[in-house]
Amino acid sequence: MASTSNSTSSKIITLRSSDGEVFEVEESVALESNLIRRMMEDDCANNIIPLPNVTAPIFYLVIEHCKKHAEMKDNKEKKKELRSQGEELLKSDPHTYSNLMEAVNYLDIKSLMDLTAQWLADFLKGKSPRLIRELLKIKNDFTPEEEAEILERNRWAFD
């Protein structure tokens, strides 16, 4: 069904997400993904490349950030902006974040991996363990005794 697009440009790659949505992506953007690069080297270029592990909304996010990342290479403002987006995403929707992370890993995009991993690292800065658990909805699985002991040992860290 995507065959019509081939006439416009040779640099368009067709991909299909796990929920059946089909995307056309510029080759330069798609090749950021080592997975797609490998698939193309293995001669899948003329067909639709299936991405069984990535849903459409997440794939949108991936593409968008690939693009932004390419843009920001020598733009400090953009870099800052992109780094700050992690904070917002993690606060509002940690689920999307973890899905995005997995997709980036699956697609094997080095630059985005660095970026998204850094998001979480930045997000954790200056936050107490309790706040981190609350915001990221992580269950505290230490026993009360363990926690008391740990807190005792690390009291200075949370003053």
Added chain:
Amino acid sequence: MEETCNSRTLTWLVKSCRPNPNAETRRKNAFASRLSDHPPSANRPENHLDPSPFSSLPDDLLLECLSRVSHSSLPSVALVCRRWSRTVDSPAFHDLRRTLGRLRHTLYAVAVSDYGIFSATHRVGSGVPWKISPFPGIEALPSEIFDGSFSHARMLALGRHIYVIGRAATVRCDAWTGSVSRRTPMLFPRKKFAAAAVGGRIYVSGGTARTAGVEEYDPEADAWRVVAESPRRRYGCVGAAADGVFYAIGGLKIGGRGEAATRGGRLEAHVYASSMDLYDVAAGAWMRSRHVPGGGCVVAACEAGAGIYVVASHAVELSFWRCEGRRGSAGFGEWCRLKSPPVPPQVRLDGAVRFCCVGIGEKRVGLVQVFGCIDDLLRRSGRMARGFREGLVLVYDSEVGEWSRGPDLPEIFQRSACVCVEC
């Protein structure tokens, strides 16, 4: 930001060929609003289905994220949940942080004074002055264990854990998370003894007249045991390790039979001060002892890479040596004289000035003056040179063969012990 996030940019970027355009728009808007508007009511249904989005994140991805946190976040991160704590504890975490350039060689100096226990840290090569802080978490330990327990203590690092081994108490501090815990003390109380880490275990020797035993500490079991009898009972010695060999270096003779101590005592004392005993940990056997060329008295020593670095004091000068510690190589045990540390040649290290030698990674050696005042020494010999007083910090780079000076150790750290940790 709204501009870069709106759906027009996206359409330009990605064209969807999905047959149902309505479904597509809905989806796009949903996700675009997620990014740009992030409505405060995050009550999307999926949040209720799975309360923890991070439980599904594979271990290696969690590792990627957590290994990028700043050093100051580590204490918190390790306390979030078991899984995070395990991640921080894993060797892979350490490796990845190193690969990412998140680890820096940091010198720790710990001093026990009448005012309490202090630690100072300095990132080697940063030029930033030492940062002083009370020893982290020390108030969590019973105060009585500090009564005299840590004078002339030895410090060493196993990975990110710093062990302060005192006469009658051992304390472990996690340089990353700052957590401090009490560990089993040595079987025999020792002062000014040799200590070094070989293969993840700690070996100590000397520093007591009561035994010639070499003790081994297993951090997993938190237990000490005697593994060998040392050929020489040394006091005031220093330890080092390279390629599976534990070195007990320098010091004076202590204890022993009365007759042996008097007969030719001076000569023997000199033998102790300039020699080192080599214990092969895996074989459980002693190797041939080695002597510092030129017969200097060893005043400080440490390992870096596969070399044992030794500072020796002679009648007229200080000398600095490297002994090849890689076994199997032709040069094993061979000495190579290196450029002497830039301290006035009149300085004789006889107890009035003390240095602590610390290996900094594979290539560098730090020499930290932990006691005495060099200017005072010089004044005694009629010189009024200035500039070298207390807390001198020198770093030798074996790649260029040069010494450089770091920020001085603060005065309060007289008599401190030093160690280098990657953090």
